Amino acid sequence: MxxxxxxxxxxxxxxxxxxxxxxxxxxxxxxxxxxxxxxxxxxxxxxxxxxxxxxxxxxxxxxxxxEGMLLTERLRPPDTGDIRQDLTTWLDRVFALLGSAEGEGMLRSLIAAAAEHAEVGLRLRDSLSGSDSISGRLKRAVGTVPNLPEGAPVDEVADALIGAVILRALSRTAIEPGDVDRLLEAVLGR
Amino acid sequence: MxxxxxxxxxxxxxxxxxxxxxxxxxxxxxxxxxxxxxxxxxxxxxxxxxxxxxxxxxxxxxxxxxEGMLLTERLRPPDTGDIRQDLTTWLDRVFALLGSAEGEGMLRSLIAAAAEHAEVGLRLRDSLSGSDSISGRLKRAVGTVPNLPEGAPVDEVADALIGAVILRALSRTAIEPGDVDRLLEAVLGR
Amino acid sequence: MxxxxxxxxxxxxxxxxxxxxxxxxxxxxxxxxxxxxxxxxxxxxxxxxxxxxxxxxxxxxxxxxxEGMLLTERLRPPDTGDIRQDLTTWLDRVFALLGSAEGEGMLRSLIAAAAEHAEVGLRLRDSLSGSDSISGRLKRAVGTVPNLPEGAPVDEVADALIGAVILRALSRTAIEPGDVDRLLEAVLGR
Amino acid sequence: MxxxxxxxxxxxxxxxxxxxxxxxxxxxxxxxxxxxxxxxxxxxxxxxxxxxxxxxxxxxxxxxxxEGMLLTERLRPPDTGDIRQDLTTWLDRVFALLGSAEGEGMLRSLIAAAAEHAEVGLRLRDSLSGSDSISGRLKRAVGTVPNLPEGAPVDEVADALIGAVILRALSRTAIEPGDVDRLLEAVLGR
DNA sequence: TATTAATCGAGACGGTACGTCAGGTCTTACA
DNA sequence: TGTAAGACCTGACGTACCGTCTCGATTAATA
Structure with a gap:
């Protein structure tokens, strides 16, 4: 037909x-x-x-x-079993990207696009925080850190982590040593 | 003179x-x-x-x-002494704002503006997450909830909370009952 | 092809x-x-x-x-065989036009435009003084008036006539009886 | 003092x-x-x-x-007694001025100004064609050339000469050898 | 195999907004 | 009060893109 x-x-x-x-x-x-x-x-x-x-x-x-042409494979967190170590590695990479002129521009461009087009917003959140990425990684770490006990709201924790990064990108604050640690402490606990 | x-x-x-x-x-x-x-x-x-x-x-x-013409006084969190209660109230208000056509547009407009202009980014973060607002409120709550022990990185926790809200705004996901609780659980602990 | x-x-x-x-x-x-x-x-x-x-x-x-949208057909001199009569008719028409608010504005507008844009200058001279107009009419009158003997520089005589009219338009001097006759006497001889 | x-x-x-x-x-x-x-x-x-x-x-x-700040003394015609010679000298000077970038711009600027402001038009005609200048010179030549017999309309002849020059300036036609002679022949006769 | 219709590159069209220049008026501080 | 300075509203400049609409050429399925 x-x-x-x-x-x-x-x-x-x-x-x-x-x-x-x-x-x-x-x-x-x-x-x-x-x-x-x-x-x-x-x-x-x-x-x-x-x-x-x-x-x-x-x-x-x-x-x-x-199509994965904007946020590359590199932005998926590694999985060595040690969540704190993995997220440290990942955040270092993300902040390094944000430190570079083009990476910073790219993320802010995506945020601007997301602010204007619902679909970009959805995809952006999916790509960064979704179950293929941070959220999935956190799920496998439940029980290994203080702030992720059994039954913890993993998606919300992922949103909080990604959200903090985005807020950081928006405010153009320079990243300084210790920032990654403090952010992880805020999200995962000590 | x-x-x-x-x-x-x-x-x-x-x-x-x-x-x-x-x-x-x-x-x-x-x-x-x-x-x-x-x-x-x-x-x-x-x-x-x-x-x-x-x-x-x-x-x-x-x-x-x-000049305080965009984010009103209403967006400052209350302080009754009970941080979970206060943030629940505040998040309810914020999500109610996001649920309204004009509130949602306003926040996304600000995000778009922040993405394009450094100064807006800075001011936006200050207004929402700064020490006059969430960060300050959290500081006074140190020691009263699991995820805010003595010495906790309060500013980062504030960023995470605000960031989660922003990510939510960008993805246009409808807010559902329980979302506020889960987000607070993610940020403050159970 | x-x-x-x-x-x-x-x-x-x-x-x-x-x-x-x-x-x-x-x-x-x-x-x-x-x-x-x-x-x-x-x-x-x-x-x-x-x-x-x-x-x-x-x-x-x-x-x-x-395209002939500005200087109409009416501005072409008649040809009855009597050059002095024809130019008198024509000058009367031209001066009448100059006497009217819109005609005067139009010619001065064209002069201003000519002063600023080469092409307008060329076309303007062509339209007024060129061989389709005054110059052509004068050519046919060679030998019939004192100042146009065989071999007279007809184009220059045309320029002089048109030029006098333009100068007149620029100076906004009111046209008085006898002006046309004197101008023709100056250009064609008594 | x-x-x-x-x-x-x-x-x-x-x-x-x-x-x-x-x-x-x-x-x-x-x-x-x-x-x-x-x-x-x-x-x-x-x-x-x-x-x-x-x-x-x-x-x-x-x-x-x-105040004489725009059209200099040089633009007054000489008076050697020989009108054809004097006007040849003068036209050579004028056309030389028109040939130079700034002289051409100046005259066309004045024409544009005249087209827009009555007073400039009046003064311009006075300066160029008035009795202090060409018109006066021609008056003294009455009877010495064919087209200026006793009682000839001198002012109109002056206007015709100046007008031809202005038309020339507006059309940006390059001046060629013989042009001056032909123009003088048109105005003064052979 | 010829027909048919959607696609393609190109780019003209009526518009909106940009960021700049200048016009002419008005206000301030000084001499 | 006249002056240098310059902010103000207005209006036009010439440019960049918008999203729509042909155009003529190309190409694949249908008849």
Whole structure:
């Protein structure tokens, strides 16, 4: 019972070119300088090809996020069994990223995009705090640290950790030695 | 022994009109529909009068924040002595605000503004998590809940709490009964 | 073997609307009150559509001139065979035009435009003094009046006549009876 | 012997500074880039001091003209007794001026100013064609050339000559050898 | 195999807003 | 009171993008 269709089919090349151009421009110039026209030009694509498939630039970014083109594999926490050690490693990586010009811009761009487009917000939280990432890691650590006793609200703890990082990014406060430890102490207990 | 002042002087009327128009438009239409031109028109002011004193619309918002025109007194947590009760009250209020159309828009607008303008980020964190607000309240509660023993990193706990709320706002997840309790459990312990 | 043409095409409607709006505004308000923004608004057109095709408002005016929308057919001198009679008729018409509010404004507007934009200057001289107009008429009169003997520099005589009219327009001197006769005597001889 | 420095009397220093600044800017940047603000800044004067004494920038220019600060002595025709020779010399000088970047700009600036401000128009015609200049010179040549018989309308002949030069300036046509001769032939006869 | 219809690159269109320049008015502090 | 300075509202500048709408060419399924 499908409608009769003819004609060519969505071009995967165009789709990828668009996503890649979006990532590149987001990295280079930030969310507020990101324009559909810019993406189209960089991707060598007509504007209509973007508007045909995405309702807004937020949706394009959300798809980049979904394809893992924005937050890389590196942002998944390791799992050595020692949660404090793992999160230390992970936070060091995250803060190092935030310390770099492009990483900082990228995260803030994503936050700006999330503030404007519901879908980006959802995906962003999923990518960072969701069960594939911090939340999942914390779940496996239940019972090994004071603040994660049996039955602890793991998702909320994950949100709190990620949220603290985001707040930090928004306030542009320089990261100093001991910050990671204190943050982990706040979240996991001593 | 007075400072030598010469030439005409900045118009306080214009300044206030601009800040008020900014607050009004931010509330009504959100950050991404906020335009300098719109502020000027609403305030009955020339655009140049805005550009003369503020470098960007972010700076205008930061000044609104600084003047307490955006986050009201109501967002300061009560202090009855019982931290869990107080934060429950406060979170209920915050989530109620987030549940309303204008409150949600306002917070997300502020986040968007913070993502684009360093100063807004700083002020926002100060207003929400700073020692006048959550952080200060937590400080007085040290020793009364499991996760706030003597010497606990209070500022980081405050960041975690506020951060969780922000993450929640970004993801537009509906607030459900029990969420407040679980979040407090995550932050303060059982 | 045809030229490959692709993409959308210039809108003739928009072009005409712009030229007509320009003529109307130039007539109503004069050159110095003529603005691109005003033309766009009156024509119901985006500003960019003007800037896309013309480099300056002078160029728009030049195109109006070229299309004969500013200096009408009426400004071509008649040809009855009697040059003095024909130019008298023509100068009467021109001075009558200059005497009217809108005619005077129009010519001075054109002069102002010519002073600022080379192309308008060229077209203006062509329209008034060129071989389709005064110069052509004079050419046919060679040998019939004292100052136009065989081999006389007809183009220069035309320039002198038109130039005198322009100087007159610039100085806003009221036209008085006998002025036309004296001017023709100066140019054609007694 | 003391200069009036300030107080309730018009400052001649300020007046001159304004006129000089006007001449300088008109020469450097042309009429359409001439601004009251620019004049005030260059003259080291408050804007109000200009507005207090002149109704428009045209009036300032007219006063410059009146003071002989714009059209120099050099533009008065010589008088050797031979009108054709004298006007050849004079036209050579004028066309040389028009050939130079600044001279051409200056004349066109004056024309633009004349088109917008009646007073400039009057003064301009006076300066160029008036009895102190071309018209006077022609008057003394009556009877020495074919087109200037006894009783010839000298003022109109002067207007025609000056007008031809102005038309030439407006059309930006390059001056070529023989042009001067042809123009003089047109005006004075062979 | 020819027809048909959706896709593509391109880019013109009516708009909104940008950040800047200047206009002309008004106010302040000084001489 | 005249002046230098400069803030104020207004309005126009020329530019960047928005999202919509053709255009002509290309391409795959349908007839």
């Amino acid at each position: 499908s409608l009769p269709r003819s004609g060519p089919v969505r071009s995967e090349l165009a789709r990828l070119a668009i996503l890649r151009a979006t990532v590149a421009l987001l990295t280079e110039r930030g969310y507020d300088h990101l324009s559909i026209e810019g993406i189209a030009a960089r991707a060598g694509v007509g504007k209509q090809t973007i508007y045909r498939w995405w309702p807004s630039k937020g949706a394009v970014i959300a798809e980049c996020l979904l | 007075s400072l030598p002042r010469s030439g005409p002087v900045r118009s306080e009327l214009a300044r206030l009109a601009i800040l008020r128009a900014t607050v009004a438009l931010l509330t009504e239409r959100g950050y991404d529909h906020l335009s300098i031109e719109g502020i000027a028109a609403r305030a009955g002011v020339g655009k140049q009068t805005i550009y003369r004193w503020w470098p960007s619309k972010g700076a205008v918002i930061a000044e609104c924040l600084l | 045809s030229l490959p043409r692709s993409g959308p095409v210039r809108s003739e409607l928009a072009r005409l609307a712009i030229l007509r709006a320009t003529v109307a505004l130039l007539t109503e308000r004069g050159y110095d009150h003529l603005s691109i923004e005003g033309i766009a608004a009156r024509a119901g057109v985006g500003k960019q559509t003007i800037y896309r095709w013309w480099p300056s408002k002078g160029a728009v005016i030049a195109e109006c001139l070229l | 003391s200069l009036p420095r300030s107080g309730p009397v018009r400052s001649e220093l300020a007046r001159l500074a304004i006129l000089r600044a006007t001449v300088a800017l008109l020469t450097e940047r042309g009429y359409d880039h001439l601004s009251i603000e620019g004049i005030a800044a260059r003259a080291g004067v408050g804007k109000q001091t200009i507005y207090r004494w002149w109704p428009s920038k045209g009036a300032v220019i007219a006063e410059c003209l009146l």
